[in-house]
Ligand code: C2O
């Protein structure tokens with residue numbers, strides 16, 4: 373079923389809800405000079421802002437986004453995590469990229485509430501400044517918090533040490549970061565991630581576009597409740613996140629509710645989102661995002677009272693207490709997808725290594741002709757197996773799968789960390805016809821072949 377097939381339009385008709393508004397947004401990605409708090413960088417950003425301006429809609433709304441490409445290269449917008457109509461997905465298999473100087477209007481109904489984001493699906497553009505939050509309020513919003521803070525994490529090199537395209541070429545030609553300039557630097561590694569923690573050593577890590585030297589400040593009153601929406605827009609970095617002096621309660625994974633779990637810190641891979649709720653104490657607290665297995669961190673400050681602002685070297689003991697991982701999560705009952713014998717099972721064996729820098733699925737590099745077939749209405753099971761020494765945050769477009777741990781439970785997600793030697797089972801209902809990418813959300817792995825297509829057959 374091609375992106376323009378009648379089945380795609382039928383599925384979109386079923387998403388229509390009475391009372392949905394039309395929300396219009398203009399986006400102009402362009403070359404921009406941006407102050408990241410440690411000096412100005414030249415990068416590519418939506419309307420010159422980093423992160424791009426948040427889009428906020430209500431589930432059932434129709435979003436009309438006019439993209440006017442002012443970049444020197446073709447681009448698209450991919451709406452990460454949304455079960456939207458296939459021809460608006462902005463991916464390789466659904467759209468020819470929009471040329472410089474041209475416009476394209478994305479027009480689709482936003483089905484589900486939650487924390488989402490958007491970014492290009494062309495080359496290495498994600499590792500520039502092209503990303504922004506897309507927040508979808510549910511129609512029956514329970515609310516119950518005083519603040520709603522959106523936090524976008526990123527690993528940054530563009531315009532500082534190199535460009536993402538040059539970095540990719542270097543990795544692919546075997547020039548690893550750790551033997552740069554004859555200095556032997558340690559390769560990133562992390563017990564929490566079960567092995568290698570990344571391929572790229574970044575000069576900076578950003579929280580809402582700022583380095584830890586010049587952090588964003590969130591202000592509130594003691595005793596207030598904040599909902600914190602975390603988005604990892606990094607290309608090669610997982611983050612370990614904590615709010616000093618606080619316990620967090622995790623309420624959503626990739627936009628979908630989970631049974632609330634308390635944690636001191638949590639691990640977030642590239643492309644993932646987690647929503648937290650926290651009751652604020654009195655003082656000034658670092659909200660700290662340690663680059664997992666790497667040297668460096670991003671930070672914001674939460675200020676509810678008097679006190680000296682800590683600097684970037686502050687110690688946050690919560691980072692080394694109970695670190696919540698995806699294995700601790702379980703979908704809330706209203707979104708849990710009960711177990712059922714799958715009609716189709718696809719195994720995706722993840723392969724590759726630093727030396728060849730060929731990252732593969734089932735032994736193959738990305739080839740648009742090689743697809744994983746499914747039929748509309750089927751129950752589908754994906755089995756990700758990781759035969760490499762590094763974690764891969766695997767992302768499926770257009771669907772939110774049910775992760776199934778050994779006990780049959782698990783969270784709903786669209787992006788999941790698969791650790792070395794691990795097998796992850798992910799079930800979904802094939803109810804959104806079209807052609808959908810499945811890929812590693814490490815941008816350098818994706819750009820080196822770790823991508824395939826889930827294809828609905830007519
Ligand atoms: Cu966030 Cu295929 O991407």
Ligand code: CU
Pocket residue numbers: 731763764765812813814817818822
């Ligand atoms: Cu990967």
